[in-house]
Amino acid sequence: MERNNGLGLETELRLGLPGGGVGExxxxxxxxxxxxxxxxGGEAEAKKNQVVGWPPVxxxxxxxxxxxxxxxxxxxxxxxxxxxxxxxxxxxxxxxxVLALEQLFGCxxxxxxxxxxxxxxxxxxxxxxxxxxxxLGDVPWEMFTETCKRLRIMKKSDAMGIxxxxxxxxxxxxxxxx
Amino acid sequence: MCLFxxxxxxxxxxxxxxxxxxxxxxxxxxxxxxxxxxxxxxERCSRKKVFIGNCYAVNPELVIxxxxxxxxxxLKGKPHFADFNLVPHDWGxxxxxxxxxxxxxxxxxxxxxxxxxxxxxxxLELLSKSFPNFKSLTLVSCEGFSTDGLxxxxxxxxxxxxxxxxxxxxxxxxxxxLSCFPDSCTSLVSLNFACLxxxxxxxxxxxxxxxxxxxxxxxxxxxxxxxxxxxxxxxxPQLNDLGIGSFVSDPYTESYFKLKAVLQxxxxxxxxxxxxxxxxxxxxxxxxxxxxxxxxxxxxAPGIQSNDLIKLIIRCKKLERLWILDTIGxxxxxxxxxxxxxxxxxxxxxxxxxxxxxxxVTEEGLVAISAGCPKLNSILYFxxxxxxxxxxxxxxxxxxxxxxxxxxxxxxxxDAVTNQPLDDGFGAIVQSCKGLxxxxxxxxxxxQVFLYIGMYAEQLEMLSIGFAGDxxxxxxxxxxxxxxxxxxxxxxSPFGNMALLSDVGKYETMRSLWMSSCxxxxxxxxxxxxxxxxxxxxxxxxxxxxxxxxxxxxxxxKMYLYRTLVGARKDAPPFVWTL
Numbered sequence: 001m002e003r004n005n006g007l008g009l010e011t012e013l014r015l016g017l018p019g020g021g022v023g024e025x026x027x028x029x030x031x032x033x034x035x036x037x038x039x040x041g042g043e044a045e046a047k048k049n050q051v052v053g054w055p056p057v058x059x060x061x062x063x064x065x066x067x068x069x070x071x072x073x074x075x076x077x078x079x080x081x082x083x084x085x086x087x088x089x090x091x092x093x094x095x096x097x098v099l100a101l102e103q104l105f106g107c108x109x110x111x112x113x114x115x116x117x118x119x120x121x122x123x124x125x126x127x128x129x130x131x132x133x134x135x136l137g138d139v140p141w142e143m144f145t146e147t148c149k150r151l152r153i154m155k156k157s158d159a160m161g162i163x164x165x166x167x168x169x170x171x172x173x174x175x176x177x178x
Numbered sequence: 179m180c181l182f183x184x185x186x187x188x189x190x191x192x193x194x195x196x197x198x199x200x201x202x203x204x205x206x207x208x209x210x211x212x213x214x215x216x217x218x219x220x221e222r223c224s225r226k227k228v229f230i231g232n233c234y235a236v237n238p239e240l241v242i243x244x245x246x247x248x249x250x251x252x253l254k255g256k257p258h259f260a261d262f263n264l265v266p267h268d269w270g271x272x273x274x275x276x277x278x279x280x281x282x283x284x285x286x287x288x289x290x291x292x293x294x295x296x297x298x299x300x301x302l303e304l305l306s307k308s309f310p311n312f313k314s315l316t317l318v319s320c321e322g323f324s325t326d327g328l329x330x331x332x333x334x335x336x337x338x339x340x341x342x343x344x345x346x347x348x349x350x351x352x353x354x355x356l357s358c359f360p361d362s363c364t365s366l367v368s369l370n371f372a373c374l375x376x377x378x379x380x381x382x383x384x385x386x387x388x389x390x391x392x393x394x395x396x397x398x399x400x401x402x403x404x405x406x407x408x409x410x411x412x413x414x415p416q417l418n419d420l421g422i423g424s425f426v427s428d429p430y431t432e433s434y435f436k437l438k439a440v441l442q443x444x445x446x447x448x449x450x451x452x453x454x455x456x457x458x459x460x461x462x463x464x465x466x467x468x469x470x471x472x473x474x475x476x477x478x479a480p481g482i483q484s485n486d487l488i489k490l491i492i493r494c495k496k497l498e499r500l501w502i503l504d505t506i507g508x509x510x511x512x513x514x515x516x517x518x519x520x521x522x523x524x525x526x527x528x529x530x531x532x533x534x535x536x537x538x539v540t541e542e543g544l545v546a547i548s549a550g551c552p553k554l555n556s557i558l559y560f561x562x563x564x565x566x567x568x569x570x571x572x573x574x575x576x577x578x579x580x581x582x583x584x585x586x587x588x589x590x591x592x593d594a595v596t597n598q599p600l601d602d603g604f605g606a607i608v609q610s611c612k613g614l615x616x617x618x619x620x621x622x623x624x625x626q627v628f629l630y631i632g633m634y635a636e637q638l639e640m641l642s643i644g645f646a647g648d649x650x651x652x653x654x655x656x657x658x659x660x661x662x663x664x665x666x667x668x669x670x671s672p673f674g675n676m677a678l679l680s681d682v683g684k685y686e687t688m689r690s691l692w693m694s695s696c697x698x699x700x701x702x703x704x705x706x707x708x709x710x711x712x713x714x715x716x717x718x719x720x721x722x723x724x725x726x727x728x729x730x731x732x733x734x735x736k737m738y739l740y741r742t743l744v745g746a747r748k749d750a751p752p753f754v755w756t757l
Contacts, residue, residue, distance in 0.1 A: 051670075052262075052263060052264065053259070053263050053264050053669075054589050054644070055528055055560055055585050055589075056262045056585060056618075056642075056644070057262070057560075058261045058262070058319065058345065059261065059262070059263055060319065060345040060347065060373070064454070065478045065479075065503070065529075090530065142458075
């Protein structure tokens with residue numbers, strides 16, 4: 001049942017959002033299911049998702065109250081070997097989304113990029129319904145989720161190359177709270 | 179016999195009966211039944227409402243024999259943990275034999291309330307045809323029926339006042355059940371079909387509402403369009419309780435303006451729910467209703483984000499009951515605490531079971547509520563994390579809890595600050611809340627919490643435990659200490675035979691005990707069943723490969739035992755063994 005690497009699931013190369021359940025609970029194993037929660041964050045997260053009937057929410061409510069309108073979009077990061085997918089409906093706003101992006105790619109300065117900092121070599125952009133590439137953060141969050149088709153974490157150097165001064169553009173974002 | 183009883187027995191029975199009419203509480207009626215034979219007889223012949231907490235504790239014939247003139251029956255079927263998929267399909271809880279028996283014995287049934295029971299279309303049809311005075315049907319978390327059964331109720335129950343469907347799994351044949359209410363039906367007071375998936379005939383619905391001038395409560399499903407809602411509200415401004423299924427519109431259309439206008443006139447709506455589909459930009463049209471609301475249920479509206487929730491709630495100063503999703507966040511709960519000074523009951527449900535754990539609500543929200551809402555007495559709180567300090571503060575702020583249910587999303591999470599078990603926090607709750615009747619605990623918990631519960635929770639009737647405790651001592655503290663315990667349900671905890679068998683007589687004072695994924699063995703269950711013939715000890719076996727019965731030393735995965743007057747039930751499926 002347990003992965004024997006002892007390192008937790010974060011280090012495994014997987015496609016999918018972190019924390020998604022991949023463990024399996026074997027019916028016949030004697031060890032208490034719940035004791036695995038002591039074994040460290042990553043595995044606990046997976047097990048949590050596998051325990052039948054927890055959290056104790058009525059089956060009817062489970063089927064009917066969760067936001068079934070999942071908004072999965074592809075996210076690419078320049079230099080990363082493969083793309084990820086992220087569910088926009090799972091996030092409440094830009095700062096929340098940026099945190100998730102940072103975790104996905106292990107690049108922890110995307111948030112700074114939105115706040116007018118120079119230290120990040122990346123800038124987050126998205127493709128909208130019209131096929132145009134837009135800078136993240138200009139429009140209200142709800143409008144963004146409706147119009148975003150895919151995300152890209154682009155190297156600033158690329159942006160400079162086509163005459164965009166990302167630093168100047170990003171300055172405007174720091175005044176907005178989303 | 180004391181002087182008082184001599185005097186009371188001097189009066190003819192009609193006088194006694196008249197006096198007993200004033201006793202509405204079941205407990206009071208049960209108490210007077212015990213005084214003497216004469217009172218027992220008068221009471222039983224005059225009891226109108228019968229409540230049966232476990233349908234397998236008795237049979238219909240016994241009930242009819244004791245209470246020949248009852249008109250209202252409440253029945254509960256499956257164990258509570260069936261709600262969380264722990265009880266297999268086809269376990270039982272059929273209402274059919276009850277309806278058959280009542281019909282056969284000429285009971286003049288007017289009201290039927292069922293919870294967690296299996297209800298077939300055949301049962302509904304039989305119900306609709308057997309009781310000419312039938313007035314009220316309430317089904318909560320039931321299954322097994324379709325809209326055809328509802329059509330029968332609508333067609334045949336001429337004096338129907340109440341049809342209340344709450345959270346049922348209904349097979350929707352998209353027929354015209356609602357159109358089956360005849361034109362002569364004008365008696366509806368309450369109609370709730372929010373849990374149905376299919377469409378109803380809009381014109382038929384409008385006509386029905388228009389002719390039922392006494393309609394007070396209406397909860398629609400998501401298939402009722404906004405235009406219909408608007409027309410209905412014009413016809414029924416007297417509504418007290420409104421459930422809006424679908425609230426999706428473009429705020430710049432004429433139909434939206436009309437809706438806004440009519441909502442402004444709905445001054446008597448005190449209870450609001452639904453919003454299964456919602457465009458948040460339409461919510462301002464609801465604001466006029468907010469000022470009078472005492473009950474608000476937005477727990478099925480994941481489409482409303484925290485900001486919009488706050489804008490609504492800030493207008494609801496009279497709220498007594500609030501059911502909401504954890505999207506409200508701790509900040510939102512602070513607004514609730516500052517605004518809703520009359521709040522008595524709060525339920526915060528999780529909005530996301532599978533996601534990457536967005537911080538939903540934490541101990542901060544709970545503390546804020548406890549500080550701001552002095553009348554709080556009932557809470558169900560799903561949270562990301564908790565601390566002992568927070569629970570101790572909550573206990574100090576709110577000594578009036580009757581129901582306290584805390585559910586941490588990670589079932590064994592320790593105190594978020596100290597990493598200690600949450601024993602002391604829950605200990606403070608039971609010590610402070612002397613009237614506590616229902617408790618659910620979660621988080622990292624040792625035997626210590628059960629020591630506290632056994633010591634202090636004197637009024638506790640129902641206790642739910644999961645992933646808690648270290649040893650049999652934990653369960654023993656509870657069994658020995660909680661004298662009024664009626665229902666105990668335990669999952670995934672290390673309680674075993676010693677605890678189970680220490681006081682077998684205790685279980686006859688309780689309604690039921692559920693233990694799953696614990697340490698009790700088959701042999702111990704057999705021993706218990708042998709010693710206590712008036713208990714049904716049921717084992718649920720889900721191991722399809724097993725041949726024959728397990729050995730005595732094998733752990734039992736799921737055990738459900740309950741007191742009963744009628745022995746092993748005859749409708750148990752093959753995977754349920756009654757020992």
